[in-house]
Amino acid sequence: MYQTIILGSILLITLYVLKRSRDPNLKLPPLVHYKIPIIGHTLSYMFNCEEFFKQCRKEYGDIFSLYLWGQVTTFVGKDHSYEVFARDDAFDFSEEFRRRVPGDAMFKNINGFGDPKYNAKVVREYISNKLGLYTERMQKSLYSATKKYIGDCDDDRTIYNFSYLMAKIISTPIANIFIGEEEAKYDEIITTFAEFTTDVAIFFAIPPILDFIFPGLQDYVNRIPIKLGLYNPATKHRDILVKHIKNQVDKRLREKQKYGDSWKRPNDLLQDFMEEQDFDPNNINYAAMADKLCIFIFASVHTTSRSCANAVMDLASRPEYMQELYEEQLEIHKKANENDILPFEALNEMKKLDSFIRESFRLTGDIAALPHLVLKDYTFSNGLQVQKDHVVDIYFNDVYQDESSQGPNPNLFEPFRHLNKNSSASKVSKNFIVFGGGKHACPGRFFAVNEIKFFMHNAILKYNFRTESGKIENKLRLGPITFPSTSGIIFERRFK
Ligand code: HEM
Numbered sequence: 087m088y089q090t091i092i093l094g095s096i097l098l099i100t101l102y103v104l105k106r107s108r109d110p111n112l113k114l115p116p117l118v119h120y121k122i123p124i125i126g127h128t129l130s131y132m133f134n135c136e137e138f139f140k141q142c143r144k145e146y147g148d149i150f151s152l153y154l155w156g157q158v159t160t161f162v163g164k165d166h167s168y169e170v171f172a173r174d175d176a177f178d179f180s181e182e183f184r185r186r187v188p189g190d191a192m193f194k195n196i197n198g199f200g201d202p203k204y205n206a207k208v209v210r211e212y213i214s215n216k217l218g219l220y221t222e223r224m225q226k227s228l229y230s231a232t233k234k235y236i237g238d239c240d241d242d243r244t245i246y247n248f249s250y251l252m253a254k255i256i257s258t259p260i261a262n263i264f265i266g267e268e269e270a271k272y273d274e275i276i277t278t279f280a281e282f283t284t285d286v287a288i289f290f291a292i293p294p295i296l297d298f299i300f301p302g303l304q305d306y307v308n309r310i311p312i313k314l315g316l317y318n319p320a321t322k323h324r325d326i327l328v329k330h331i332k333n334q335v336d337k338r339l340r341e342k343q344k345y346g347d348s349w350k351r352p353n354d355l356l357q358d359f360m361e362e363q364d365f366d367p368n369n370i371n372y373a374a375m376a377d378k379l380c381i382f383i384f385a386s387v388h389t390t391s392r393s394c395a396n397a398v399m400d401l402a403s404r405p406e407y408m409q410e411l412y413e414e415q416l417e418i419h420k421k422a423n424e425n426d427i428l429p430f431e432a433l434n435e436m437k438k439l440d441s442f443i444r445e446s447f448r449l450t451g452d453i454a455a456l457p458h459l460v461l462k463d464y465t466f467s468n469g470l471q472v473q474k475d476h477v478v479d480i481y482f483n484d485v486y487q488d489e490s491s492q493g494p495n496p497n498l499f500e501p502f503r504h505l506n507k508n509s510s511a512s513k514v515s516k517n518f519i520v521f522g523g524g525k526h527a528c529p530g531r532f533f534a535v536n537e538i539k540f541f542m543h544n545a546i547l548k549y550n551f552r553t554e555s556g557k558i559e560n561k562l563r564l565g566p567i568t569f570p571s572t573s574g575i576i577f578e579r580r581f582k
Pocket residue numbers: 171179180202205206209213382385386387389390393456519520521522523524525526527528529530531533534535
């Protein structure tokens with residue numbers, strides 16, 4: 087018994103020393119001092135992240151390393167974070183993401199999360215380049231979903247956990263544009279779009295406690311139930327998607343055959359997939375098509391709905407800005423047709439709303455996000471070095487709390503601080519990194535911002551909304567990341 091404990095302790099200490107070992111030839115970032123071996127900085131990171139990071143920044147400078155979950159991770163502040171985005175030969179976000187989320191195990195009909203270059207190309211060519219074409223459908227779906235999920239609110243309605251409803255509302259136009267108008271009418275499709283990401287998120291919601299023993303052990307263990315076929319959170323959603331994709335693909339092939347040149351081509355992502363070179367109508371792999379669609383659902387739904395829920399809560403928390411935003415939307419609404427549909431160009435006129443949304447993005451509250459894998463030894467412009475296979479994360483809050491780049495009182499929510507500054511809500515820069523930056527900056531950001539603007543435009547015209555508490559509601563925090571508040575929002579119809 088004692089021998090086992092002693093041997094186990096020796097093994098743990100050896101692993102700890104090995105994992106902490108640092109290449110003496112490189113000028114590595116300073117490792118912040120810590121008191122508890124093995125646990126390192128994990129507790130401060132999880133429970134006091136904001137203050138802890140501020141302290142580290144003050145004492146150790148723009149680039150520092152922390153010992154978290156059994157591994158050393160480097161955090162890069164405002165002065166050097168853009169190097170991480172710009173140097174994609176040295177830093178890779180999607181590679182690190184793949185190491186953390188077992189896409190290969192969840193989407194076994196394709197190569198995990200697929201080829202990142204192809205994914206970015208799909209979003210650029212099949213979605214972002216066609217936004218004008220999708221404007222009307224986007225608005226119609228958003229407005230009908232708003233009516234369905236928020237309702238008329240003739241009597242005041244208090245909604246708790248608004249982000250759950252938001253995911254359903256945002257899923258409606260996304261499903262319409264991804265899988266087509268006909269299938270997007272089914273509730274089970276909207277539920278799959280809305281819940282897919284939260285269901286598979288279980289893999290990164292599990293704290294990587296086993297990584298204290300060995301880096302990557304938690305990930306290995308997480309994959310076991312999937313590999314053994316015992317549990318896969320993606321399966322139920324894939325089955326629903328397969329059913330609807332099959333329905334739609336077969337119908338389209340039949341109708342194209344029947345009507346020939348007079349066949350009206352549907353415009354959506356599914357049709358674009360069907361026209362790719364490797365699509366063989368005589369040998370269709372529906373499961374692979376469903377897996378491919380899941381990648382884009384994963385990238386688009388939760389990101390957009392979280393941001394939109396934050397924007398709603400930010401406005402509900404500050405009803406004093408409602409009238410100004412309302413007047414802008416009322417003016418723009420004069421351009422709408424008899425079905426309340428705005429032309430694409432109207433988005434450019436929502437200037438105050440755009441600034442409000444950018445401010446909401448800016449103050450999302452994530453302290454650090456976007457871990458990148460280091461692909462080769464790299465020297466930052468200040469001379470500090472990181473070695474291959476190390477992980478470098480971005481210290482977001484340092485960027486957003488910097489007065490010289492964000493303007494006075496960077497910690498305050500000032501909805502119109504971006505007005506007339508040539509900095510729209512989708513514009514990335516060194517000072518605005520919610521969509522990343524450089525060559526890999528999110529290609530879906532125009533789509534996401536358009537959806538949020540159309541949703542907010544309609545919601546502001548239709549309802550007055552405010553927090554039930556009458557106060558500013560703070561976001562929920564898990565370590566360095568935030569989630570929209572679940573507190574009540576009161577919606578009341580403007581004109582009864
Ligand atoms: C508010 C909503 C969104 C946010 C906050 C967001 C954020 C991000 C971020 C931070 C990145 C990493 C960028 C980098 O590596 O520098 C990214 C990449 C990506 N996003 Fe988004 N995103 C959003 C919406 C969308 C939507 C709607 C789509 C698809 C329609 C999408 C598709 C992608 C893809 C394919 C990539 C990988 C790009 C690459 O590797 O080159 N995103 N997004």
